[in-house]
Amino acid sequence: MTPEYKIMSKPKIGIIMGSKSDLFVMQDAADVLKELGIGYEITVVSAHRTPDRMFSYAREAAGRGLKVIIAGAGGAAHLPGMVASLTHLPVIGVPIKSSNSIDGWDSILSILQMPNGIPVATVALNAAKNAGILAAQILSTADDAITKKLISYKENLKKKVEESASEMGDV
Ligand code: RP5
Numbered sequence: 001m002t003p004e005y006k007i008m009s010k011p012k013i014g015i016i017m018g019s020k021s022d023l024f025v026m027q028d029a030a031d032v033l034k035e036l037g038i039g040y041e042i043t044v045v046s047a048h049r050t051p052d053r054m055f056s057y058a059r060e061a062a063g064r065g066l067k068v069i070i071a072g073a074g075g076a077a078h079l080p081g082m083v084a085s086l087t088h089l090p091v092i093g094v095p096i097k098s099s100n101s102i103d104g105w106d107s108i109l110s111i112l113q114m115p116n117g118i119p120v121a122t123v124a125l126n127a128a129k130n131a132g133i134l135a136a137q138i139l140s141t142a143d144d145a146i147t148k149k150l151i152s153y154k155e156n157l158k159k160k161v162e163e164s165a166s167e168m169g170d171v
Helices: 020-035 051-061 079-086 104-113 128-140 144-170
Strands: 011-019 040-044 070-075 091-098
Touching: 011 020, 011 051, 011 079, 011 128, 020 040, 020 070, 020 128, 051 079, 070 079, 070 104, 070 128, 070 144, 079 091, 079 104, 091 104, 091 128, 128 144
Parallel strands: 011 040, 011 070, 070 091
Antiparallel strands: none
């Protein structure tokens, strides 16, 4: 399957989504991983339209060196849970408010309410950026360079708030 993925060097994170129409959300995961200098691959894998592709992607992911999978889907979103059932890798689910969605709740509940034994770490609706950060945090437990980058990323968030506060007039 490898040649058809869009790959940044030495991918450790696999970003998949149920449809190309999910890319407007899932791109945020790729962007934050790029910012943190973490290699990822990104592609479309549909649980219901391409079940065989989903099966082989999930089964082969660990062997190809991936450490975390980020899976986004909208509507009756079974992709993250099904992928989690097929691999021991941690799976982060991104519920997406898609064109076929009932306000996003269908996707949130499908991804969040996994039965015991097969967890999916579910982020907020459309929160692919947080999925990317969480994936980096998982990698950081065994990687000091990523830890340093995350500390500086969060330090920067703090600085921005402080700058806003001083612009608005500190109290
Ligand atoms: C889901 O259905 C996809 O994840 C997407 O969010 C939604 C709509 O897909 P398209 O009809 O736009 O391909 O499977």
